[in-house]
Amino acid sequence: MHLLNPSSDAADDLANGSAIRSILTDIPLSPPAMDHLDALEAQSIYILREAFARLKKLALLWSLGKDSNVMIWLARKAFFGRVPFPALHVDTGKKFPEMYAFRDRYGKEWNLDLKVELCPPIDDVDPTLPPAARSAARKTEGLKLALNKYGFDGLIAGIRRDEEPTRAKERVFSPRGPGGGWDVRDQPPEFWDQFNAAPPPGAHLRVHPILHWTEADIWAYTRRENIPIIPLYLSRDGKRYRSLGDQDITHPVASTASSIDEILIELDGSKVPERAGRALDHETEDAFERLRVAGYL
């Protein structure tokens, strides 16, 4: 039930949005406090170390975006400066040039064991999916290729509960069937930081170390830790990207935020969902869920 009336005027919306936030947390209009970030960081490090201790062949999915960069940073903290498993980039070949430049630079600088997996052509993908979802499904196919090639039993992925309702149902350690599929109704219980780390034969685990973070947390942490970002996130000519995907299905949002500080201020009053610029989220109601059941992130 959407009782916040989208037609009320902008000033009211701003006021209501921020007021509700102050009920939900101790944190008022400003970005999350240091203590909050410390706690998020410690929890993520715990999850990464659990994954490394309990799985045999891990890889970290590096999409080059802000979330996976935070994840790499957290992994370096967890393992004292090195990432002790490969960073896997599932490449559609359609990313922005800035993204490839970022990959090439920081893959070396961060001393990553970088593995690039090219996605199969679009013709190999389920033609009943809407166009943008079909395009995104290529990534799932690329992921399956990498899984088969390297035999990973665990993939560390940077999804967050607040991004998209389907992702809110996720576990921290989430088993995937042999085809990479996700059965949302058959998820083992997970509590007290005890994770189910034994995938059935042929299956693998998705590990989600930043599931409990929000978009604002990511930016506040990026700022605090001075983690490099792709400049596309910052405003140029009145527009910036809130989320980065393939060039043809990702659109910038109107924004004047040209620094992380300004992004945080902007997020504080925004009612536009983070993935608003992702075409695939808007095609049909179940497109995203269908993708995830088939193994999409």
Place this chain on the structure above:
Amino acid sequence: MNMILPASVSATPNGTTRPQVRIVIVGHVDHGKSTLVGRLLHETGSLPDGKLDMLKAVSARRGMPFEWSFLLDALQTERDQGITIDTTQIRFRTRSRDVVLIDAPGHAEFLRNMITGAAQADAAVLIIDALEGVRDQTRRHGYLLQLLGIKQVAVVVNKMDRVDFGAARFNAISDEISAHLTRLGVTPSAVIPISARDGDGVAARTPRIGWYQGPSVVEALDALEPARPLHQLALRLPVQAVYKFDDRRIVAGRVESGSLSAGDEIVIMPAGKIAKVKSVESWPETLHGSSHGAGRSVGITLDRELFVERGDVIAHAGATPCDTRRIRARVFWLHEKPLSKGDQILIRLGTRESRASVVAIEKVVDPGSLSHAQTESIARSHVGEIDLSLAQAVAADPYGENPRTGRLVIEVNGRIAGGGIVLAVDAGQRTVPVDIVPVESALRPEERSARYRHNGAVIWLTGLPASGKSTLARALERRLFSRAGSPILLDGDTLRAGLSSDLGFSAQDRSENIRRLAEVAAHLARNGHIAIVAAISPAAEDRAAARRIAATSFREIYVATPAEICESRDPKGHYAKARAGSLQAFTGIDNGYQPPAGADLEIDTSARTVSDATDAIERMLAESGILLDEPVDLAANV
């Protein structure tokens, strides 16, 4: 998953701190939780000006009567849009407390979610519809709160407007629920008549409930005791892993309680080894001197080389957890196949995993009817008390002393099937050794290897009974001795006659026997001798444990003589007895032997002579750096 636990005090704008209490509102799904939450936000002044009017206006515009639960719906909408910061917690303030309300779904099928959410609460509000009274789900939730150790429970009897604010109806419900909770050992801090819709009893005793003398809901919340902050408890650092990425040997884990600093004297449990924290490592920079409190993920180095592994718990000397192989726990069961007496399970307690067998099951309860079942199994969604016998010693605390190291989960087929809290641990015969400081040898390893022309090693011969392990071990002992080495034979049966004379042949006793063999052998190896162990050691897991104990000096030899040949040899007559049924738990026939997958050497004694097999072992030892070709020049090492 577990949400982040913030510090239990929070800063106020004027810089003072207020105690924080975490509460969960439970009860039947239709008894008015959302309405109460909406009303509480309003009554505690947690809603912004105009918010309420706006929602009322929206309701009017849509032609529906305003409901307090709309507030939660509005918040839910924000969540769905992904623009709120906190997804599962709602905060408000009473006069002297910060209250964090943990969202707990009410449907029975969401029971396990509630269990895991409620487990972190300090207190609970149990809500009952005055019209409907105490329902099964009410009783079940009450029982589970007690099960999870939540002692502070305030009961609210809601919808008093639907029973004309009748004191008699209220008293009847109050008596019923109080009796129920008292039987569970929980005394409700208050039973409060309210109308969440109209506001009676939420923040004030209105005239309509003038007959009621107790506290309002807000006053009851204000009186809740916050949990003792985790950092005030004794240090518990369960080890997640030991990293050797460079020349540092970093012990990594999360401080679950207490705090830790460089220079601290620590004890590694369950073994009771003592060390000092040399440094607390971090990337990008190494911190010095600061204290690392509960909730921090840390990495430390120690001032001496000790065997530390995942599952150990680091504590301060004098305040260690118990080391135990017997645990009594109260568990809730989530698996469709009931947990039964005699079941072999896997438990996870902190970062330790251990095989365990269920020795006894008692006090099984159906949380709905609260009826005790005279049964030796715990069905799905039921609870019970169990005694566990563990395959290895673990470090644990009773839940009442430390909630973080006093809880465990049970796995079946690799999936979490239940969870529970530790009621008691049996520390066994030996007292906790807090004052052990291993004395190092006066000799350096290279002095010994110069004399013996070999490095220390553990040669582990595993195989079926009568496969030829002892024969090979004796031949190898002779061979090494004749080249002036220092071999020492540790035969499984010989050890059982003395050191392990207290042990039988259950899986658990076999594990313990292997552990003792491995500890003795590893000690000999560290002191330059070659310990030759001949032991059936049927369980791969036990052998892996032995390899961990002996570390790089471990060499495994699989004596892979075919079973039918072993049985035909039968020098001790065991196979014959087992076939005749007079010898139980005999590995050759009814106790599965798990052959090693990655042995350093495999020898089939039916296919080669003893001397030939001994040659092969000697070659393997030379190639893997145990036997040295030329005498080491001692002078070069000084």
